[in-house]
Amino acid sequence: MLGYYLRLAFKSFRRTPGLTALMVGAIAFGIAACIVTLTVYHTMSGNPIWWKNDVLYAVTMDSWGPRTPWSAEHPTLPPDQLTYQDAAYLYGSNIPRRKALLVLMSGALSGAPGQPIPRSVLTQATTADFFHMFEVPFEYGGPWSAAADRGPEPVIVLSRRENDKLFGGADSVGRTILWNNLSFRIVGVLDHWHPQPKFYNLTGGGDGNFGKPEAPFVPFRWDEVLHRWPAGSYDCWGSGQVDTYQELIGSECVWITLWVELSGTAQRDRFLDFMNAYWAQQRTQGRFQRPRNNHLWKVSQWLKIHDVIDSDSTLLMRLAFAFLAVCLINTVGLLLAKFLRGAPVTGVRRALGASRRQIFAQHLVEVALLALVGSALGLALAVLGLKGVQAMYAASGGDYGAAAHFDPRGVLWALALAGVSTLIAGLYPAWRIGRLSPAVYLKSQ
Amino acid sequence: MQLNVRPVLSALARNRTGAILVALEIAIALAVMVNATWMVAQRLHDIRQPTGIDQRDIFEFAVAGFSTQFDYGSSQREDLAYLRSLPGVIAATATSAIPLTAFGQGDGIRRRPSELSHQFWVRSMQIDAEGLKTLGVHIVAGRNFTATEVQPFSPHFSHLASEVLVTQSFARKLFPHGNALGKSIYGSTDKPMTIIGITSNFFGSVIDTPSYDGLLYPQEPGGYGDYICLVRTQPGKAAALMRTAERHLATANPNRVIFDAHVLEYYKGQLDAQNRNMVIFLSTVTALILAVTCLGIFGLTAFNVSTRTKQIGTMRAVGARRRDVVSYFLTENAFVLFAGILLGCILALGVGSWLSSAYALPRLDPMYLALGMVILAAIGQLAAWHPARRAAAVPPSVATQTV
Numbered sequence A: 001m002l003g004y005y006l007r008l009a010f011k012s013f014r015r016t017p018g019l020t021a022l023m024v025g026a027i028a029f030g031i032a033a034c035i036v037t038l039t040v041y042h043t044m045s046g047n048p049i050w051w052k053n054d055v056l057y058a059v060t061m062d063s064w065g066p067r068t069p070w071s072a073e074h075p076t077l078p079p080d081q082l083t084y085q086d087a088a089y090l091y092g093s094n095i096p097r098r099k100a101l102l103v104l105m106s107g108a109l110s111g112a113p114g115q116p117i118p119r120s121v122l123t124q125a126t127t128a129d130f131f132h133m134f135e136v137p138f139e140y141g142g143p144w145s146a147a148a149d150r151g152p153e154p155v156i157v158l159s160r161r162e163n164d165k166l167f168g169g170a171d172s173v174g175r176t177i178l179w180n181n182l183s184f185r186i187v188g189v190l191d192h193w194h195p196q197p198k199f200y201n202l203t204g205g206g207d208g209n210f211g212k213p214e215a216p217f218v219p220f221r222w223d224e225v226l227h228r229w230p231a232g233s234y235d236c237w238g239s240g241q242v243d244t245y246q247e248l249i250g251s252e253c254v255w256i257t258l259w260v261e262l263s264g265t266a267q268r269d270r271f272l273d274f275m276n277a278y279w280a281q282q283r284t285q286g287r288f289q290r291p292r293n294n295h296l297w298k299v300s301q302w303l304k305i306h307d308v309i310d311s312d313s314t315l316l317m318r319l320a321f322a323f324l325a326v327c328l329i330n331t332v333g334l335l336l337a338k339f340l341r342g343a344p345v346t347g348v349r350r351a352l353g354a355s356r357r358q359i360f361a362q363h364l365v366e367v368a369l370l371a372l373v374g375s376a377l378g379l380a381l382a383v384l385g386l387k388g389v390q391a392m393y394a395a396s397g398g399d400y401g402a403a404a405h406f407d408p409r410g411v412l413w414a415l416a417l418a419g420v421s422t423l424i425a426g427l428y429p430a431w432r433i434g435r436l437s438p439a440v441y442l443k444s445q
Numbered sequence B: 001m002q003l004n005v006r007p008v009l010s011a012l013a014r015n016r017t018g019a020i021l022v023a024l025e026i027a028i029a030l031a032v033m034v035n036a037t038w039m040v041a042q043r044l045h046d047i048r049q050p051t052g053i054d055q056r057d058i059f060e061f062a063v064a065g066f067s068t069q070f071d072y073g074s075s076q077r078e079d080l081a082y083l084r085s086l087p088g089v090i091a092a093t094a095t096s097a098i099p100l101t102a103f104g105q106g107d108g109i110r111r112r113p114s115e116l117s118h119q120f121w122v123r124s125m126q127i128d129a130e131g132l133k134t135l136g137v138h139i140v141a142g143r144n145f146t147a148t149e150v151q152p153f154s155p156h157f158s159h160l161a162s163e164v165l166v167t168q169s170f171a172r173k174l175f176p177h178g179n180a181l182g183k184s185i186y187g188s189t190d191k192p193m194t195i196i197g198i199t200s201n202f203f204g205s206v207i208d209t210p211s212y213d214g215l216l217y218p219q220e221p222g223g224y225g226d227y228i229c230l231v232r233t234q235p236g237k238a239a240a241l242m243r244t245a246e247r248h249l250a251t252a253n254p255n256r257v258i259f260d261a262h263v264l265e266y267y268k269g270q271l272d273a274q275n276r277n278m279v280i281f282l283s284t285v286t287a288l289i290l291a292v293t294c295l296g297i298f299g300l301t302a303f304n305v306s307t308r309t310k311q312i313g314t315m316r317a318v319g320a321r322r323r324d325v326v327s328y329f330l331t332e333n334a335f336v337l338f339a340g341i342l343l344g345c346i347l348a349l350g351v352g353s354w355l356s357s358a359y360a361l362p363r364l365d366p367m368y369l370a371l372g373m374v375i376l377a378a379i380g381q382l383a384a385w386h387p388a389r390r391a392a393a394v395p396p397s398v399a400t401q402t403v
Helices: A002-015 A017-045 A084-091 A129-133 A146-150 A160-167 A222-226 A245-250 A264-284 A299-305 A311-341 A343-351 A356-396 A408-435 A438-442 B005-014 B016-048 B072-085 B131-135 B168-174 B238-252 B264-307 B309-317 B322-358 B366-392 B396-400
Strands: A056-060 A098-110 A119-126 A138-141 A155-158 A176-179 A182-190 A217-219 A257-261 A295-298 B058-065 B089-095 B105-109 B120-127 B139-142 B163-167 B193-199 B214-218 B227-233 B256-263
Touching: A002 A017, A002 A356, A017 A311, A017 A356, A017 A408, A017 B264, A056 A299, A084 A098, A084 A245, A084 A257, A084 A264, A098 A129, A098 A222, A098 B256, A119 B256, A129 A257, A138 A160, A155 A160, A160 A182, A264 A295, A295 A299, A311 A343, A311 A356, A311 A408, A311 B016, A311 B264, A343 A356, A343 A438, A356 A408, A356 B264, B005 B016, B005 B322, B016 B264, B016 B322, B016 B366, B058 B072, B058 B238, B058 B264, B072 B089, B072 B227, B072 B238, B089 B120, B089 B131, B120 B131, B120 B168, B131 B227, B163 B168, B168 B193, B168 B214, B227 B238, B238 B256, B256 B264, B264 B309, B264 B322, B264 B366, B309 B322, B309 B396, B322 B366
Parallel strands: A119 A217, A155 A182, B120 B214, B163 B193
Antiparallel strands: A056 A257, A056 A295, A098 A119, A098 A176, A098 A257, A138 A182, A155 A217, A176 A182, B058 B227, B058 B256, B089 B227, B105 B120, B139 B193, B163 B214
8 A cells, every 4th residue: 555655646746846846845955954053052062971970070169259249140150160279178088089170271392203393282280080080082091190190290191183293193102292391201192082062171261162172181280380370261359469379379269170070979968068068167267258159060060051052053943943844834835735736636536435544644655755855855955054064163263163063863853853843744734635525526627 | 907805815715724824934934034134233233343453454472481480571572672673563562462362361440449349340451552553542532651651571460550541431331420531440459540541442352242341551461471462564464474473483582482373353253253154044044934935925826826727717708807817816915925924023023022032132123124024025926926927828718618
């Protein structure tokens, strides 16, 4: 029966090629627009380390001044970074399984075959656990040791891109390189790693939320040793003088990010208790004058409070759905017209004994075929569209050029949505044609 | 012929579904078109907003030393002397921020030393006496810094100057009811700073959206671990001079790194990128929606014509001219258009008010709605014109044939 219906559908398409092309085209354009915007949106809203969402936490405490909240826009949020003294104290706890301090430093690389003259690089100063807790892949070597953290030892981890540039992609582990004119030993080279969004560093500075990870990596304590002013964002309040690095360290300025890995709610609660006790103790000494707002943020929450998805993308996605709606309404109208035009034939089939169910099924097969062809064409259009979007972002140097990469999961979603909605759109015309009384159409017009 | 609308209406009533669907399409198309055009207009306005500086003829590069012992003061003095000696350079200054980028600082400014809760956030820059000339910014009231007022480099972060310049926009924000010139303001300390001059508006460093609020300190930069050289050149020479300067300076002093060299026009392009992309997206989708809607109108009319061949033949046979047949179908289409546009009006206003509350967009200008209605009505009739003409070609003899 299905084969017969398919043959009928092909026949019907051939009878009205223009109308069929119109419908397929409309469906294809609607689907393409949805796939493109959904893909961009999906990438932006993705959690690149979702499998560790329940164990990784960004740590914040409200150390801001008593008069105004840190963020006027979201007054209930504590500052998204920590003061040096709080970060150092909380990092000292051995409750978390793993923990990492993060700060961006300015630096310059030289002394490699590919880099005779110093080149400025934004450097991620962090602690050894960073690589373990965020499951950073290595091509050569590995993370530095905990002892190197304490030293700090002059050890450095390069990104793959950096290693390609400096050593032509060769295994450079064990070689030395000049970082800020100091001799550093390369202990590891990362494999390709580009989490999107760059969930661990959303506090500003660097290459933006969708840019490449800041690299190279050096032990966090080099920041203290070299007295480098933070190269990422930092916020200060109050009227205290913050003139030197020493003063910055003792100040209420927030400029350090702390991530902890806590397995299970018990460990999580214990760490929160630890934070609360520290908060209470510091409060007696005149700090933390705002209400207690100690918070551990899951990655998903961290992405949310940083408004990673820009409002333009949300808007475009809604616009794409309005477009799909117009395309589908169009399809319903055209299908209805087409089916009604074929009503005399349907009348004959009904008179010859086809049931309403069969007429309905026959027309639905035709709709399904349309949806299939339209979706396939839409997919092809979407690939072109995404290429266009990528080119556009690349040309403008925007930081989420890579956000428009072809993501199979997002595409499947969009395709399923489009296919199903086209089928639903076809339900009414197919039903309507099945309800026609055959007698009217057996008469001459 | 005096067109009788009764038969048109009764024909419409007989084929409700198709007409309702097309009207719905028209409504959505109108709502999308009007609001998207309004948004595009806003974005274009943002792109065209003057930066207040001469970004085509200014280049910039950053300088950072490797060690804590690096002498930022003498380094920048040497760099500036070299840059100013280059033929084709009009002016050069060392500063702490790159205009049109996120690279820079902000300060909370108070009007009274005790006033802790009421701060005015503003983007600031450290420049020297040649700073304004370099940027292409002029003094509106008061005077520029003198060379002696420029504080020499110190490895400290706070501002040492007791004189400042503010932009017109920021002056008005600080003192809406009086003259800002000569007034004292306060930064993070209780040391007063006197406003000695008011400059024309310009974009300094940018967080989120560009602002004309700006504050200028007379100070040699470097306290944050780097300084920026800004160089104004004769028209069209910025790119070439930038390469010359970069080549020379990269090797002149081995204890530092030169980075991020760009003509400021490059940053202007980056700043506009999102707006420009949005303009392209919005126009494309709007055009597609209009196209699909036209196809819908075309399809409906073509269907009506093809199912009423015999009726048209009868009309012709009893004396209707070709023109009358065309106007019959156009009238029918006009009713559908009218209903759709009416519904679309309500939808457009609804979407407009939602956009203005959810995305802080200015309220929809009714002119856009009026224009959108006219345009949609016109192209809607145009889309129906071709099938209507085909209807007129039906010969009267059809009336007597059996199908």
